[in-house]
Amino acid sequence: MSDQPKLTRNGTSYTEAARDHLWGHFTRHSVYEPVEAGGRGGQMPVIVRGQGHHIWDIDGNRYFDGLSGLFTVQVGHGRAELAEAAAKQAAELAYFPLWSYAHPQAIELAERLAGYAPGDLNRVFFTTGGGEAVESAWKLAKQYFKLTGKPTKTKVISRAVAYHGTPQGALSITGIPAAKAVFEPLVPGGLKVPNTGFYRAPEHLQADEYAFGQWAAERIAEMIEFEGADTVAAVFLEPVQNSGGCFPPPPGYFERVRQICDEYDVLLVSDETICAFGRIGSMFACDDFDYVPDIITTAKGLTSGYSPIGAMIASDRLFEPFKSGTNSFAHGFTFGGHPVSAAVAMANLDIMESEGLNKRVADNAPLFKAQLDSLLDIPIVGDVRGAGYFYGIELVKDKATKETFNEDESERLLRGFLSKALYEAGLYCRADDRGDPVVQLAPPLTIGEPEFAEITGMLRSVLTEASNLL
Ligand SMILES: Cc1ncc(COP(=O)(O)O)c(C=O)c1O
16 A cells, blocks of 8 residues: 555545646546536546556556656656756756756756767757657747748648647647647648558558558658748658557658658658657667658657656757857747756666666567567457557457447547556556557566566456457
8 A cells, every 4th residue: 555645735635636626638527527517427546656667546556657657757667866866956956047058967968969869960959848849840940941041941741640749839730630629720831741550551552561651751742842842841750650559660761751851951850759768779769760850859758757858959050050140049948958857867868878778678679569469369459560669559340441440439449448447457558549549558668578478468358358348
């Protein structure tokens, strides 16, 4: 049992106080409203402790953290070194902005990230998270082209169903109509092209992943041509697209995208909010797929979530116009590059290096994938895909035809049964229907073969039960 008090300072139970005062992110609150008030009478899970790849709720129940919190806790929970790094930094210099001033922690971290980044991506602009990094990259692309004599290059291209964050610019880049509709009109100029979901590739390309990748890349060229290259500033792509359920890039895809971007003078932004820091096997996932972007946006695993920070890492070319005259990037965040977060990031990267976590992911990924592939004998498991320690399991109604669930079935299966059943079985992960229904996994990078089997066992029992319900 947890020794966490069960009551708030007002003497209310945590679940009741959460229901009455906490506004959850992307949360359907009706689930937690009392039945007599028209709700479902559920209790919001309250997580009180983490250690390694486990978390505990307020009632002392233990769960396997199959999603690293939110694709974030690379080194696992409960690392005293990271707590100590934060405490030491807060005692020394808790806060100072990066607005025409600097502090050693931001300087050290910028230098270190530039060292990990490929090519001449040497300039680091800190934010507090991934959406702000994406927002910053779009603003930088616009200003860069204004400063270099191409002022009409303002639009951006991204892919269907991709998630790039919630600020209004980042949301324009996001390709999930349901997440955007209620906030329209958004920032104009966010164009969408097909993603690299090979499982649902157009029929004539289903036998040839390379040809599919070339086809998908050409859709970017086509969009640039259609809109006019003089109007397009950047293409935002994740190395492995999260939303929709872990779409890896087909072989040759990024090579062709890089050529297209060069041909039309369009910046390639690698949104590595999830994929960086070992998630796929390298510090930056563009290295896993052998391309050099113009900008990397990142966050999450940089501190393993122990303190918030994000970063936009830009090439020397993009910084060049900002070196002279009265030019400046008129953009910033009070907490961007926070000293405590920067110190935690340095300690986190120390752990990743000393424990060889990237190599661990690269070595173990085939074993993890093989374990998950074994679930393909379950009737509703249509596809298992991903890379590194980052996988999506797509659920289908009919494996032969790949028919997906309709909205009602998806609602019943994902929200009505799966999310709860997985959690009750002891696995915290994500059942998602922002594209076709998928279960997503992104565990801490510290786990290995025994834990792959443990995760697979929990999934097998719940997915088999779900299959029987249909
Ligand atoms: C690819 C990608 N970009 C941007 C974001 C937004 O990051 P944040 O929630 O830190 O703003 C996310 C969050 O999951 C993401 O996965």
